[in-house]
Amino acid sequence: MMMAKDSGGILKWMAEYDRRYVYLVLFLVMVGPLLRPIGMPISVSPDTVQYYNVLQQVQPGDKVFFTLNTEFSGYNEIQSGIIATMRVLVEKHARIAFGVAHVEATVIPELIVKAVQAEMTANDYQYGRDYIILGYIFPNEAAVAAGAQDFHGVVTQDWLGRPIAGTFLDEIDDWEDWDLIADFTTGIATSFLINHYALRGTPMIMNCIGIMIASEKPYVDSGVLLGLLQSMRGGAELEFLIGRPGPGLTAMDGFSFGHYALIIFILIGNVGYFGYTRQQQMRVDREAK
Amino acid sequence: MVDFIEISVVAVGTFLAMSMFSTLYGKSSPLYALAEESYIGFATGLTIIWNIDYIWKTGIVNIMAGDWVLLFSILLGAMMLMRVHPKYGYVARLPIAIVLGAQFGLSLRTIIFTGFIQQISATIVPLFTGGTQTLIYNWTIVICVIFMLTFFFYTIEMKGALGMSARFGEYLLYIAFGAVFAQTFMGRLGLVIGFLQSYTIPDWKTPYLLASMALVLALIMYMDRAGLLEKLTPEE
Numbered sequence: 001m002m003m004a005k006d007s008g009g010i011l012k013w014m015a016e017y018d019r020r021y022v023y024l025v026l027f028l029v030m031v032g033p034l035l036r037p038i039g040m041p042i043s044v045s046p047d048t049v050q051y052y053n054v055l056q057q058v059q060p061g062d063k064v065f066f067t068l069n070t071e072f073s074g075y076n077e078i079q080s081g082i083i084a085t086m087r088v089l090v091e092k093h094a095r096i097a098f099g100v101a102h103v104e105a106t107v108i109p110e111l112i113v114k115a116v117q118a119e120m121t122a123n124d125y126q127y128g129r130d131y132i133i134l135g136y137i138f139p140n141e142a143a144v145a146a147g148a149q150d151f152h153g154v155v156t157q158d159w160l161g162r163p164i165a166g167t168f169l170d171e172i173d174d175w176e177d178w179d180l181i182a183d184f185t186t187g188i189a190t191s192f193l194i195n196h197y198a199l200r201g202t203p204m205i206m207n208c209i210g211i212m213i214a215s216e217k218p219y220v221d222s223g224v225l226l227g228l229l230q231s232m233r234g235g236a237e238l239e240f241l242i243g244r245p246g247p248g249l250t251a252m253d254g255f256s257f258g259h260y261a262l263i264i265f266i267l268i269g270n271v272g273y274f275g276y277t278r279q280q281q282m283r284v285d286r287e288a289k
Numbered sequence: 290m291v292d293f294i295e296i297s298v299v300a301v302g303t304f305l306a307m308s309m310f311s312t313l314y315g316k317s318s319p320l321y322a323l324a325e326e327s328y329i330g331f332a333t334g335l336t337i338i339w340n341i342d343y344i345w346k347t348g349i350v351n352i353m354a355g356d357w358v359l360l361f362s363i364l365l366g367a368m369m370l371m372r373v374h375p376k377y378g379y380v381a382r383l384p385i386a387i388v389l390g391a392q393f394g395l396s397l398r399t400i401i402f403t404g405f406i407q408q409i410s411a412t413i414v415p416l417f418t419g420g421t422q423t424l425i426y427n428w429t430i431v432i433c434v435i436f437m438l439t440f441f442f443y444t445i446e447m448k449g450a451l452g453m454s455a456r457f458g459e460y461l462l463y464i465a466f467g468a469v470f471a472q473t474f475m476g477r478l479g480l481v482i483g484f485l486q487s488y489t490i491p492d493w494k495t496p497y498l499l500a501s502m503a504l505v506l507a508l509i510m511y512m513d514r515a516g517l518l519e520k521l522t523p524e525e
Contacts, residue, residue, distance in 0.1 A: 023313045030482055034489050076483025077476065103339040104332070136339045141395050143347075156354075157346045195399030210476020214469045222411035224403055231472075232479040247490065251482045258478045 014272025029261050033253030040253050048237040051227030054205050060093035062179035068108050069101040074186035080235025080248025081207035082184050083115045090119045095168045096131040101138035101189035109133040128167040135159025144192035148175040175202045198224050299494050303501035314509050319521040433461050
């Protein structure tokens with residue numbers, strides 16, 4: 001896109017600088033605040049308040065399907081929302097079943113349980129009676145659909161091969177028996193859960209990664225989903241609402257600086273491009289005269 | 290007290306992760322190739338193991354419990370594997386046809402509601418009742434939907450009021466693209482920050498992260514200067 005002949009200068013540099021500078025600067029502005037958090041203020045969006053209000057309606061003994069539709073990389077983005085949600089559910093004495101839709105996520109429930117171990121111990125949570133890890137149970141839509149109609153027809157053991165008979169899951173037969181689905185997703189089996197659970201009437205909330213927000217928000221507007229927690233930012237807002245700072249709030253400084261850096265790079269690139277192009281055009285016009 | 294295993298996991302993890310990031314250097318790199326191949330091997334092994342486990346738990350255990358119908362599923366699954374046989378590969382077409390048919394049936398029944406009818410009904414909102422903010426939102430939704438839909442009229446000449454509406458719809462689309470781009474950037478930033486957090490919390494992990502960053506950058510720059518980057522990178 002650049003003119004053939006040029007004499008350099010700051011505008012040329014601004015238009016053509018090495019993109020590796022962008023990576024380097026972004027990396028630095030994110031790592032710095034992670035190591036030395038500043039604690040910049042954040043606001044809470046109405047979507048997070050809506051999600052929080054749904055969580056507040058959970059009653060002791062409610063059966064919550066805690067579904068992890070994420071790879072390990074995606075978990076890093078939404079872990080703040082996952083852990084904050086789990087904290088609320090444990091404090092509400094909900095009974096929680098972890099289900100997983102990606103093989104990489106099979107170890108994530110253990111990490112979550114470890115992260116909220118203090119709350120679980122304080123609330124006397126016991127495996128089987130109050131929570132259970134089912135592991136990889138959603139390989140495809142057929143499995144999700146079958147589980148919605150006959151849960152014990154497709155899930156008979158937990159992730160370590162122990163029978164689920166005798167646990168609180170004895171009370172689950174089909175989609176109607178779940179009081180809430182809390183879905184944490186990068187998009188793997190979420191549409192299946194929406195189609196075979198939420199659409200039938202199972203209350204469902206979601207914490208999705210950033211690139212999914214635009215595609216999932218219409219489900220909230222149409223009432224299929226009861227709440228949507230948006231990316232790590234939503235997780236930070238939820239941590240703020242429940243008064244339990246965690247990885248989300250810690251990350252917000254880096255998040256903000258990353259966005260500032262991007263805006264600055266966009267400005268530099270555009271000023272450089274248009275300025276340099278105009279400069280070259282003026283030179284061509286001058287030479288033509 | 291952090292044990293040796295945990296330290297090893299963090300040290301290897303940070304080194305491989307930084308090796309993956311070395312692709313940002315803009316040149317082929319043996320470190321990137323090492324990390325990429327390691328990930329592919331790991332992910333393939335994990336996928337095979339957990340899917341065998343799933344077949345065991347959902348299929349074999351239930352068959353042993355007397356659910357003989359599942360034998361049919363196992364048979365269909367075995368037929369699917371025939372795809373690799375050059376002579377009897379056609380046998381796999383039957384289970385594929387069944388899967389496709391079932392998938393169509395499962396998704397069509399529901400997507401009509403979630404992706405179509407409920408989305409349309411969400412657009413039909415009250416325009417004259419409710420608070421000021423609600424009214425602004427509702428009018429915005431309705432007007433934007435109308436403008437954008439006119440942009441997608443392909444069988445009619447775009448002129449006059451229709452042309453203006455389509456043009457405005459086009460601009461709205463650009464605005465929407467900008468919002469989606471910003472959300473995408475936020476998401477990508479979230480992924481990177483989330484990754485960095487997994488190696489900065491708790492504090493003892495941070496030196497391994499910083500050391501890996503420095504080591505990988507130094508190695509890449511050295512190999513670049515010595516002309517070793519492409520030489521040592523395996524071909525695809």
